Amino acid sequence: MKAIILAAGRGERMRPLTDTTPKPLLAVHGKPLIEWHLEALARGGVREVVVNTAWLEQRIVDALGDGARFGLSIVYSREGRDHGGALETAGGLKKALPLLSEGADGAFWYLAGDVYAPGFRFEAAGVARFLRSDEIAHLWMVPNPPQHPGGDFGISAGRATAGADGARCTWSGIGLFRGAFVTELMARLTVGEPARLRPYLDAAIAQGRLGAELYEGLWTDVGTPERLRELNATPI
Numbered sequence: 001m002k003a004i005i006l007a008a009g010r011g012e013r014m015r016p017l018t019d020t021t022p023k024p025l026l027a028v029h030g031k032p033l034i035e036w037h038l039e040a041l042a043r044g045g046v047r048e049v050v051v052n053t054a055w056l057e058q059r060i061v062d063a064l065g066d067g068a069r070f071g072l073s074i075v076y077s078r079e080g081r082d083h084g085g086a087l088e089t090a091g092g093l094k095k096a097l098p099l100l101s102e103g104a105d106g107a108f109w110y111l112a113g114d115v116y117a118p119g120f121r122f123e124a125a126g127v128a129r130f131l132r133s134d135e136i137a138h139l140w141m142v143p144n145p146p147q148h149p150g151g152d153f154g155i156s157a158g159r160a161t162a163g164a165d166g167a168r169c170t171w172s173g174i175g176l177f178r179g180a181f182v183t184e185l186m187a188r189l190t191v192g193e194p195a196r197l198r199p200y201l202d203a204a205i206a207q208g209r210l211g212a213e214l215y216e217g218l219w220t221d222v223g224t225p226e227r228l229r230e231l232n233a234t235p236i
Contacts, residue, residue: 112173
């Protein structure tokens with residue numbers, strides 16, 4: 001089982017902190033944000049992780065190395081070096097696919113590098129359920145935070161829906177994806193082309209193939225310096 005951590009973004013809303021430090025390396029309770037993900041993945045039995053990079057990417061490579069100290073093998077999808085900048089969420093996934101999946105049915109974990117969810121469990125049983133299903137991807141949703149009151153998607157009978165006002169939840173930035181999500185839904189997207197993931201998730205909803213469930217554990221979108229300060233001021 002493999003995973004990808006999206007860590008390429010500039011982090012504009014986190015400036016000036018991200019002027020000199022990539023957002024995934026900002027400290028949360030004394031530890032770089034991305035390391036919380038890496039440790040949780042290792043506990044769940046994941047052994048191979050792809051990290052995509054662009055902004056200050058060498059800083060990330062230098063900080064994490066080959067992943068051995070986390071019990072992982074880390075490889076890098078270097079968007080800055082290869083394309084001159086970040087490719088956004090869908091573009092980053094398209095570029096990284098050869099490192100993640102050997103076929104349409106191959107599954108991998110997807111994690112946004114700027115969320116904090118230390119209690120999330122990357123369980124093999126969840127992967128097995130996903131692989132037995134007809135889902136092309138499966139998202140973990142959270143109750144809407146104050147900064148995103150409208151949410152993203154609804155949940156009905158274990159599937160994501162477009163949802164109605166007041167009935168949507170927010171995607172946590174954590175999910176399981178099949179290689180087919182990229183090879184089928186993103187077939188026309190060329191490698192190196194920047195693109196957002198949301199339209200492709202909407203396409204999966206339209207096909208009835210996007211699974212979803214609610215996660216009610218500790219979760220924070222570390223999107224602003226104020227949120228980072230509040231998170232660090234809250235006891236673990």
